[in-house]
Amino acid sequence: MGDPNHLSLPSRKIVLAGATGFIGEALRERYRQNGYETLMISRRPGHISWNDKAAITEALNGADLLVNLAGRSVNCRYNEQNRREIMESRTTTTKTLGDAIADCPHPPKLWINSGTATIYRDARDRPMTEEQGELGSGFSVEVAKAWEETFFAAHTPFTRKAVLRIAIALGRGGGVMTPYFNLIRFGLGGKQGPGSQRFSWVHIDDLCRMVEFLEKRTDLSGVFNASAPEQVTNAEQMRTMREAYGRRFGLPAPSWMLKTGAVVIRTETELILKSRWVAPERLLREGFEFRYPRLREAMAEIAR
Template identity: 60%
Template sequence: MTKKVVLAGGTGFIGQYFEREFSRLGYEVKIISRQPQHIPWDDEKAITNALEKAEILINLAGKSVNCRYNDQNKKEIMNSRTETTTILGNAIQACQHPPQLWVNSSTATIYRHAEDRPMTEEQGEIGTGFSVDVAKAWEDTFFSFKLLQTRQVALRIAIVLGPGGGVMTPYMNLVKYGLGGVHGSGKQMFSWIHVEDLFNIVLFLQKHNHLSGVFNCSAPVPVSNRELMKTLREKMNMSFGLPAMKWMLEIGALCLRTETELVLKSRWVLPERLKQEGFEFTYKTLDHALDNILTNE
């Protein structure tokens, strides 16, 4: 019988990578999205049928946070996460043979701005503000479902790096056009993970069926913004990069219709539980990750 995995919101950078890799491993991949060729979010029966006898459900759905936080966008960011999670939970409850594992996205942004110490699952401090409120509501909705036959894991994902898109594109463009200096003070921490490691974490969690709850998904060696931009300039053979002060970033973010939080918040997150359980990262350091990404661009 064909193995089956369901990707909810699987049309973005991470979802496309997961679709390719699961297909390569011989899985039948079902995708739930708002795109017409996929299972639509408003078809509860089709979603339930897709989930029947699936090995894994991976929920990546959610409006991009790369936008201005006006009232309309805030509402869409929140609802696109909580409502889709509710739809999936209800569909699992309607299954005769529900998925063995439900992996739901969360975000490392749930922790406070941290320049003093790293955040772990056990010792991390939850922050404040809109982005944190979204993360908390997302996880609360997910864990409100008490499922007997389906393990539940929430992934607090750091900035995902990989070839062919994602956040690497704007960062590389900054360096390319001589704007690859520090952002703000440059002291803010940049927690990241290579998309290949993120995929392997899902396989690891599938294999180790005693694991559930919250996991930080970030490489074990985070860097400062200053280190990030310096390493990227070196890899791209750019000898200089103009810095961007906070006030400059505010103006730029306004023009680009985004928020400075995406580059100025200090995300200092460590994958304590994964390390304790024996997960081995392929890309532990930014240097190694960038070598791979830039070679495959």
Template identity: 55%
Template sequence: MKSAVIAGASGFIGAYFRAGFAAEGWQVRTVGRNDATADAVWGDTPAITELLDGADVLINLAGKSVSCRYTPENKAEIVRSRTETTAELGRAIAACATPPRDWFNASTGTIYRDARDRPQDEDDGELGSGFSVEVARGWEETLAAADVPATRKIPLRMTIVMGPGGGVMRPFNNLARLGLGGRMGDGGQKYSWIHVQDLFRAVLFLHERREITGAVNIAAPEAVTNAELMAGVRRVNRAPFGVPTPAWLLKMGAVLIRTETELVLKSRWVRPGKLEDAGFTWQHPELEGALADIAGRRNAQDGTVYSQ
């Protein structure tokens, strides 16, 4: 039986991965903050080493959510929660007699610059600047510094992950139902995304293809504009209209809901070059179908009936 260790398994993506690996017949063990729910806790490096010894795959998703105000305290915790956990995993793997074959470490497509002129891929993408980019660089540099020669290390430069269990869809759906699901800013900023099912499938795909190395962009092949995204969200929520939100109003509202406007105003145009070149096929390559699938699963869970 293959085995996977998931660090940071309590969130939306982690819960999906736990269920996904179990459905594939893998043994799944977890690293987290709470010893009542995780098999090993941060700070207990020997226990983490014991979990990792002989495992096939490590998936690290740990890190404080970036959907918050960037106060000095929050910024420090965003960085710390990523770099310190990644460094500890490196130390744990180094102590393994039989280290994991693969280490997939979360990163972000936000590492690239604000791009409206062309998509950014792994070969010629241009890194950006600012706090979010610094976080991503530090995260990937910590992974690169881990001395684990027997383990392949792949930063997963994930775009916005969408799914029925949470993630970005919840606030977007709520905005649409309130009649506020119009374009944000000028609506022209690009929005690269990935259905959580395809994120999981991409990890399995990469695990089987040893020839792929280095950072991998995790995105659907279709990028849309913010205006197109919100139009799709309105359709699946049957919202007849959505009030546009100009940038100045977003900045005011972000203070009230304690988040940052960069999360919706930055143009994230990411091309999944390595996945495309390796022949990966997406279950949800287009936004319209992905949104319909998410809405259908959501409504099935709460007992309502969905029809397109």
């Protein structure tokens, strides 16, 4: 007869935190199809609440994988209240997860925390890699730094940890493709600002495969740039997107127009004008193979 106190654990379980958006839904569906039990922590009804510490600990106990994507959208004006909410939505949730893992009898095998490629400086001279990249300055960078510092400060000695510094995720049915498609559809898909700023991106399929890759490679931990190996200029980006949808011409949007429009729609021009030139050096070195290494191939799949 077995030990009555023995805890029976699910064979495969993934916990997704703050993963109700474009990336989270893609991960949830992928792991569900792979036979994982998927549990969600979020502020939405029907999910495990961020306020229920006991339920979070129970969900994480025995999990194969935790992926944390929690964080208020940065698509807003950076006033005092929004700045506070953007910062706290990342650091507080990450600390909550770290505390819960510390209370688990059987902590998760791997914890992947979302980060952002915005952590690097405005790069126009060379790509930023994990080892050689220079961190930038300003509010967005401070948020990114605090997010990672909170993650690595969590005392989880029995849980392997990795950060994915995610570039702009592209894919069908959501994310940034909706506003880009609308611009192109109405003839406004020209270069934005100078057009020389770099556009680092990753196809949603490759991003999900990165998570699977890190789960299988138990020897890997630390920081990884989640970006495709091809980093195009904004002008090249918009031309490639237009071509994918069969549009030859798109009106450009000069910087002054973007700044004026950003105030009207209550967002920041940094999201468009900052040059993000990020290279996935570690993933390539460790043997990760991109399904969509070039924007033209990615856009052909998305537009189809």
